[in-house]
Amino acid sequence: MEITLWHLLDSLLAILLLGLAWSALSGTDLKRGVVLFMAFGLLLSLIWARLRAPDLALAEAAIGAGLSGALLLLALRDREKSENKAGQPMSLLRLATVLLMLLLAASFALAYVTAVTSNTGGRLAGLAFGNLEQSGVSNPVTAVLLNFRAYDTLLELAVLLAATLGILALGSERRPFRRPGVLLGALVTWISPLLVIVAGYLLWTGAHAPGGAFQAGALLAAAIVMLRLGGMTSEQLPHQLLQGWLLAGGIAAFMLAGYLATFHDLAFLQYPAGWAGLLILLIESAAMLSIALSLGLAYLGGSPSGWDERSSRGKRS
Amino acid sequence: MIDMDTLLLTAAVLLLVTLITGLVRALIGPSLQDRMLSIQLLGTGGVALLILLGLLLKIEALVDTALVLALLAAVAAAALTRRETPHD
Amino acid sequence: MTELLGSLFILASLAFFAAGSIGLLRLPDVHARLHALTKADNLGLGLLVAGACLIGGHLLLALKLLLVWLLVMFASAIAANLIARHAMKDGEES
Amino acid sequence: MMLTQLIFGIAGGLLFAMGLRSALIRESLLARILAVNVSGAGIFLAFVAIAYRGLEETPDPVPHALVLTGIVVAVSATALALALRRRLEEADDE
Numbered sequence: 001m002e003i004t005l006w007h008l009l010d011s012l013l014a015i016l017l018l019g020l021a022w023s024a025l026s027g028t029d030l031k032r033g034v035v036l037f038m039a040f041g042l043l044l045s046l047i048w049a050r051l052r053a054p055d056l057a058l059a060e061a062a063i064g065a066g067l068s069g070a071l072l073l074l075a076l077r078d079r080e081k082s083e084n085k086a087g088q089p090m091s092l093l094r095l096a097t098v099l100l101m102l103l104l105a106a107s108f109a110l111a112y113v114t115a116v117t118s119n120t121g122g123r124l125a126g127l128a129f130g131n132l133e134q135s136g137v138s139n140p141v142t143a144v145l146l147n148f149r150a151y152d153t154l155l156e157l158a159v160l161l162a163a164t165l166g167i168l169a170l171g172s173e174r175r176p177f178r179r180p181g182v183l184l185g186a187l188v189t190w191i192s193p194l195l196v197i198v199a200g201y202l203l204w205t206g207a208h209a210p211g212g213a214f215q216a217g218a219l220l221a222a223a224i225v226m227l228r229l230g231g232m233t234s235e236q237l238p239h240q241l242l243q244g245w246l247l248a249g250g251i252a253a254f255m256l257a258g259y260l261a262t263f264h265d266l267a268f269l270q271y272p273a274g275w276a277g278l279l280i281l282l283i284e285s286a287a288m289l290s291i292a293l294s295l296g297l298a299y300l301g302g303s304p305s306g307w308d309e310r311s312s313r314g315k316r317s
Numbered sequence: 318m319i320d321m322d323t324l325l326l327t328a329a330v331l332l333l334v335t336l337i338t339g340l341v342r343a344l345i346g347p348s349l350q351d352r353m354l355s356i357q358l359l360g361t362g363g364v365a366l367l368i369l370l371g372l373l374l375k376i377e378a379l380v381d382t383a384l385v386l387a388l389l390a391a392v393a394a395a396a397l398t399r400r401e402t403p404h405d
Numbered sequence: 406m407t408e409l410l411g412s413l414f415i416l417a418s419l420a421f422f423a424a425g426s427i428g429l430l431r432l433p434d435v436h437a438r439l440h441a442l443t444k445a446d447n448l449g450l451g452l453l454v455a456g457a458c459l460i461g462g463h464l465l466l467a468l469k470l471l472l473v474w475l476l477v478m479f480a481s482a483i484a485a486n487l488i489a490r491h492a493m494k495d496g497e498e499s
Numbered sequence: 500m501m502l503t504q505l506i507f508g509i510a511g512g513l514l515f516a517m518g519l520r521s522a523l524i525r526e527s528l529l530a531r532i533l534a535v536n537v538s539g540a541g542i543f544l545a546f547v548a549i550a551y552r553g554l555e556e557t558p559d560p561v562p563h564a565l566v567l568t569g570i571v572v573a574v575s576a577t578a579l580a581l582a583l584r585r586r587l588e589e590a591d592d593e
Contacts, residue, residue: 005323010502020340023344024537032346042359042390051550053566063570065393066396078588097524101516101519101520113500125561145568156568163575167578184399186483187395194476219388229395295575331423341430348492350435350439350491354438357446358426360477361481364450364473368457397487397491
């Protein structure tokens, strides 16, 4: 193995990442932990770029650096008696934990070395590249997500929907913010539309370049977060009925496209020849809206106020 | 005369070293705002590093990533500095 | 020729980033550090973007890079203000 | 195995262990949620390092797709965990 300047860059990135993770996890000040965790997400996005994974870099830049941080910062406001401090480690568990860690670290190392050195990893990649032309898109990651392993993505959307339903069932939304000052107001009015435009661009470009429904959905969700920070109330969201349709829309579009294939004597989710590109774009558009609204409602923290008063719908002051 | 890639790579390494230097401030604090500044630093410096990596690895989409990172650094700053609502 | 000029710009930008980081590390309080960081790093990024435009070649890339720079300048100007106000409010309370 | 894969593989393993340790020994729920996220990032890092094929080669898209869905699932799971934590506090207050 020849050591080059690239390896110096890699080592510096890795050390910095570990340093940030360590300081985010240690210490008893939770606010400090959350801010450092946001820096950790930013750095992770740079590492995905370094490892030639621009699709992940885009998603991490939107989610790791922005959305998770915003969610955690809101959660800092829920003060609990035992939780104002991060708390001291429980001493009893310490020894057992260290032993467990050693065991897990050994199995992790074994699994990793096997995965990297064996040839089985190459076979799937070969399959993916070999069939790229029939997939309807030219970005291999989008092809894997929406075509070769579409089942996974369909179920992933179901997981997302389940998590959102859980959040909606757990309680009502947080109080909205006050009207912002001039500066924050300007930031919100400028950044939110830009986020929407870039989301549309990423959705479109995802067919042939890095991007796609997940990145675009995360950016739209970031737009919702930004508007929320600027004092948006849940009344300004679409009508409750429309929200329900949007939330389920990603899965619905996916299922419809899947069943369409069965009318052509194909397997479920096996797109008819020539239609793959269009179907993928339609599924991705619906999935983007579902993902955006799911994550947006997650930032609201619960079911929007007014959702439970079905009778008074539309008459809220 | 050294070639372009070596020059860009050296620049990327040096840039990362300056980022690490700045991030020491995030680790030692002392105030919360010092840590917020480190996010600003990683935002701007991260955009710079992404542009360099895009040139080096010949991935043009990293410029799109830089754009997204710049946008989200603004969202992060807004989320970080938003104070509590009156009756929350 | 353009490549040489581009690399000169990129090397020059490193000096600004270094100044920003050293300022962040060495200056005495949040407001001074803020001033060092945002001014120096935005200038550094501007030089780096100019260099990348010269090296990268085509127009679309250059336009995108320019957009990124403008966006960073706008966002960090406001973010710097927000952080400074945040720090001032903390100062009043304590 | 390439040295780059080794470096990021080790980093991924350490992140995974570090996060898991904190998730087990911390009392605060929020600290645990943070820790699980760091731990998950370690797994993602290992996956992406496995997919890496070299400076000029296109990496394996399958792990990338898995990690991409993983990132989105992780943030929605985090949101659900935070909502549960908030509900738990309200239940304690009653």
